[in-house]
Amino acid sequence: MKRAKPEPTPDNPENAAATRDAEEKRWRRDMLDPALAEQGERQEEFRTQQMHWPVKDLYTPKDLEEIGFDYMEDLGFPGEYPYTRGTNPAGYRQDLWKMLQVTGFGTANDSAERWSKMLEQGLNGFIIEYDLPTTNGYDSDHPLAEGEVARAGTAIDTLADMEQALDLPWDKLQHLNSVCNAPQPVNLAMILAALEKRGVEPASFTLQMSNAILIEYTCVGRYIYPPRHGLRIATDCIEYVIRNHPNWIPISVVSAQLYAARATPVQELAFGFSIAMEYLDATLARGFDVDEVAPYWSFITGLEMDFFEAIAKLRAYRKIWARLMKERYGAKKAESLRLRLMSSPGTTGLTLQQPLNNIARLGIQTLACALGGGAYAITTPLHDEAHALPSEEAVRVGIAVQNIVAHETGVADTVDPLAGSYLVESMTRRMEDEVFAEIAKVDALGGALAAIESGYFQKELARSQRARYSEIEDGTRKQVGVNHLVQPGEKRSIEMFKLGEEAERLQVKQLARVRADRDEDLVTKTLERVREAASGDENLVPPILEAVKAYATQGEICDVMRDVFGVYHPDSLTAGV
Amino acid sequence: MAERKIRVLLAKLGLDSHTVGVTVIAGALRDAGMEVIYTGLRQTPDMVVQAAIQEDADVIGISSLSGAQMQHIPKVLARLREESIDDKLVVVGGVIPDEDAEALQIEGVDKVFTMGARTGDIAVYIREWWEQQGR
Numbered sequence: 001m002k003r004a005k006p007e008p009t010p011d012n013p014e015n016a017a018a019t020r021d022a023e024e025k026r027w028r029r030d031m032l033d034p035a036l037a038e039q040g041e042r043q044e045e046f047r048t049q050q051m052h053w054p055v056k057d058l059y060t061p062k063d064l065e066e067i068g069f070d071y072m073e074d075l076g077f078p079g080e081y082p083y084t085r086g087t088n089p090a091g092y093r094q095d096l097w098k099m100l101q102v103t104g105f106g107t108a109n110d111s112a113e114r115w116s117k118m119l120e121q122g123l124n125g126f127i128i129e130y131d132l133p134t135t136n137g138y139d140s141d142h143p144l145a146e147g148e149v150a151r152a153g154t155a156i157d158t159l160a161d162m163e164q165a166l167d168l169p170w171d172k173l174q175h176l177n178s179v180c181n182a183p184q185p186v187n188l189a190m191i192l193a194a195l196e197k198r199g200v201e202p203a204s205f206t207l208q209m210s211n212a213i214l215i216e217y218t219c220v221g222r223y224i225y226p227p228r229h230g231l232r233i234a235t236d237c238i239e240y241v242i243r244n245h246p247n248w249i250p251i252s253v254v255s256a257q258l259y260a261a262r263a264t265p266v267q268e269l270a271f272g273f274s275i276a277m278e279y280l281d282a283t284l285a286r287g288f289d290v291d292e293v294a295p296y297w298s299f300i301t302g303l304e305m306d307f308f309e310a311i312a313k314l315r316a317y318r319k320i321w322a323r324l325m326k327e328r329y330g331a332k333k334a335e336s337l338r339l340r341l342m343s344s345p346g347t348t349g350l351t352l353q354q355p356l357n358n359i360a361r362l363g364i365q366t367l368a369c370a371l372g373g374g375a376y377a378i379t380t381p382l383h384d385e386a387h388a389l390p391s392e393e394a395v396r397v398g399i400a401v402q403n404i405v406a407h408e409t410g411v412a413d414t415v416d417p418l419a420g421s422y423l424v425e426s427m428t429r430r431m432e433d434e435v436f437a438e439i440a441k442v443d444a445l446g447g448a449l450a451a452i453e454s455g456y457f458q459k460e461l462a463r464s465q466r467a468r469y470s471e472i473e474d475g476t477r478k479q480v481g482v483n484h485l486v487q488p489g490e491k492r493s494i495e496m497f498k499l500g501e502e503a504e505r506l507q508v509k510q511l512a513r514v515r516a517d518r519d520e521d522l523v524t525k526t527l528e529r530v531r532e533a534a535s536g537d538e539n540l541v542p543p544i545l546e547a548v549k550a551y552a553t554q555g556e557i558c559d560v561m562r563d564v565f566g567v568y569h570p571d572s573l574t575a576g577v
Numbered sequence: 578m579a580e581r582k583i584r585v586l587l588a589k590l591g592l593d594s595h596t597v598g599v600t601v602i603a604g605a606l607r608d609a610g611m612e613v614i615y616t617g618l619r620q621t622p623d624m625v626v627q628a629a630i631q632e633d634a635d636v637i638g639i640s641s642l643s644g645a646q647m648q649h650i651p652k653v654l655a656r657l658r659e660e661s662i663d664d665k666l667v668v669v670g671g672v673i674p675d676e677d678a679e680a681l682q683i684e685g686v687d688k689v690f691t692m693g694a695r696t697g698d699i700a701v702y703i704r705e706w707w708e709q710q711g712r
Contacts, residue, residue: 151645352693353693469605473696571617572615
């Protein structure tokens with residue numbers, strides 16, 4: 001982008017800047033230096049928490065002049081290119097962000113009850129988290145599933161479980177987010193079939209699938225097949241949803257997972273966008289035009305405790321996406337350029353020690369989400385999440401935190417309130433420049449898939465993880481309760497949500513019952529169709545939908561694909577460990 | 578002959594895929610001069626014990642963050658006893674409630690490090706054990 005030096009105008013002659021600079025010099029000499037001579041600064045140097053960028057003592061208009069800051073080019077108006085000030089022209093003055101909460105425990109029945117309660121309490125939607133056997137494509141009676149069934153989320157083995165899980169007050173639900181990346185086509189098929197059984201019109205709400213398999217290879221680890229096949233499966237889901245359920249969101253780039261794996265904001269955005277572009281290229285190869293599909297791309301980010309870095313990240317996030325879509329893909333429609341972003345306070349900033357302190361952290365991070373602007377939905381994790389699975393009290397506090405920020409602080413009453421801040425604009429620009437530089441590095445490696453296959457992302461993240469821990473261990477970075485204000489002999493005491501082995505037993509029993517009642521010939525026949533589709537390049541969703549309706553289990557369907565695609569087991573180097 | 582490096586096998590059992598902790602520990606133990614071997618994800622107790630034998634590990638470090646520690650770790654200990662290689666040091670790290678940590682130590686885990694443990698302390702603990710063995 002060309003950045004012209006601002007022209008002097010009649011009211012703002014060049015000598016105003018000269019006067020200001022002379023005044024600053026005088027202020028340093030007469031005011032600041034004598035004060036510091038009496039008592040020095042409390043630290044030798046000040047740096048941001050994640051990027052370690054030097055933080056100056058004072059930011060002035062000069063900082064903006066030095067980077068050639070241009071209001072129209074850098075910010076523009078809300079709802080217009082480059083969307084730095086937000087994607088909605090009215091900010092939060094029409095609607096507040098959607099308030100979501102991650103949840104999902106126990107058997108499908110337990111979850112439906114809990115979710116219904118949350119919808120009654122005023123949430124608009126929620127994220128379904130599945131248990132580890134489900135997200136790894138194993139049935140509840142698989143040997144590796146033992147002890148994990150219904151523990152970290154809901155267990156779904158067959159359509160029967162999904163039918164129960166979706167027993168909800170549908171009139172209150174606007175937004176449902178389903179997180180089940182590796183077996184995504186099976187999960188999608190289960191939801192479609194369950195809606196049909198319940199007589200719910202798919203267009204009556206928005207289903208958002210994270211479908212984020214490339215992030216799983218990068219840092220989360222819930223992958224099944226080699227990365228290339230993972231990308232193909234994800235693209236099948238994207239294509240199917242765009243062609244059949246155009247109001248749903250078939251892809252979310254969950255850069256929050258990168259953040260949770262201790263990515264710096266620059267890594268998070270650069271790796272996240274590279275991954276987004278890998279899916280986009282794969283989808284465009286299915287014969288779409290960029291403006292037909294780009295509007296579907298959505299992102300989920302997480303925030304750290306460094307307040308201004310977090311706000312700069314959110315603002316740069318929107319601007320970079322708009323620039324990539326326009327400059328690199330030639331997208332023209334506003335919907336393609338406008339970033340769809342959901343943000344959430346991150347669990348990484350939460351501490352196991354002194355868990356009630358986390359409520360303060362959540363409040364500050366939620367405030368940063370709101371100030372960063374334009375996030376259409378905010379999720380609040382729960383203050384005891386660093387410890388274990390969240391308790392019901394924590395769910396209530398999480399909802400309260402969002403409402404406090406929304407209704408008691410006034411931050412949602414004007415659009416992008418921090419725009420023009422010398423500090424915030426300097427940081428936003430630096431974020432943008434460094435992210436573009438890192439994207440160029442990934443491009444040089446051949447893009448996100450190649451970067452995953454060679455272990456580049458994994459190794460870079462491992463470096464950040466180690467750096468972060470040593471900062472906390474050597475005290476360079478202070479964390480209250482961890483290395484600062486530590487209570488000697490502190491006993492952790494917080495209510496933990498626990499699930500008995502009963503849930504696992506019941507789930508395994510239900511699975512056996514479904515297996516006993518189904519038409520085995522139909523199961524075999526439909527699974528054979530899945531195998532054919534997997535072996536060729538036919539879209540996998542329709543044949544999987546048939547298998548799901550025949551009550552084939554998720555594990556059985558995934559096993560057919562394991563046969564065809566193979567199973568991914570990266571070596572230590574590629575895993576980054 | 579150069580002194581033999583302490584060989585540490587780091588393992589992830591079952592479906593737990595949280596790897597930040599194991600990555601950080603691997604780096605810290607390597608920095609402390611140890612040889613680190615990582616099993617990768619989704620290991621069964623038997624796979625871990627086989628890897629410990631093949632790699633001639635002195636120490637087995639199990640990382641557990643999903644909450645399924647009581648399902649898998651006692652089985653690893655039992656398999657070690659069956660193979661008569663329960664002289665290896667077994668340490669566990671992760672999100673482990675106090676009552677589980679106590680139970681695991683009764684079953685034969687030498688030490689449990691919960692979140693917030695310093696990586697340097699883990700390396701020192703392993704090194705001191707090694708020296709006590711007179712190796």
